[in-house]
Amino acid sequence: MTYRFRRVHRLLKTDEFSSVFSLRQARSTALFQVYARPNDLGHARLGLVVGKKVHKRAVRRNYIKRTVREWFRLNQASLPAQDYIVRAKLAFSRADRAEAVIALSTLFAKLARCRASSSS
Template identity: 35%
Template sequence: MPSGLPPAARLHRPSEYAAALKGRRIARGALFVVSSPRESCPGVRRLGLVVPKRHAPLAVTRNAIKRVIREAFRLRRDTLPDGDLVFRLVNRPAPASLTALKRQVRAEIDTLLERVAKC
């Protein structure tokens, strides 16, 4: 059985992203902002990622950030409230090795997911 995030657990359409980004901000960290739409579907927990090129110019960096966020979400998905969550990178990470960047992102995402779980 694949351990990845199933397609039903991800946002796909621009309208879904727009609704979440226009909704409320649930949590904010040094690098990320977590948004959620005002209305949510019961029993559904989905993830959306916005990692713009201007904050992470290298594709390798953007993809590493997305992989770390998806894995953290997958592991905590059952403890989160129902609804869509969009993680948006709002600040450029400090120059560091890819391993250090992954650790920094994982630490911040874990903190943000804990805040979201308490909402």
């Protein structure tokens, strides 16, 4: 098993983001909002949205993105073949990183349960 985060695992184009946003299957916590849409690629893909409203400093926004990408990289093998967009709602620091990772895990688990119940 490889734990790489290659280009094929990223949402890059505007229309890819738009198709996930238009489906509006979403779950949220205080820190994040996660949107999901099934894809036919056989693997999960990730898109990130961290706006200036979250934090004005690019350093902090980039830290949030790195944290989310790292979580996705380590957990992508257990995720269903869907396109995910993670939108940050609040900034967090290194001290709050563990809480943010737990919030991400919870959101993705909720989306998986929602998908499992809707497909049965």
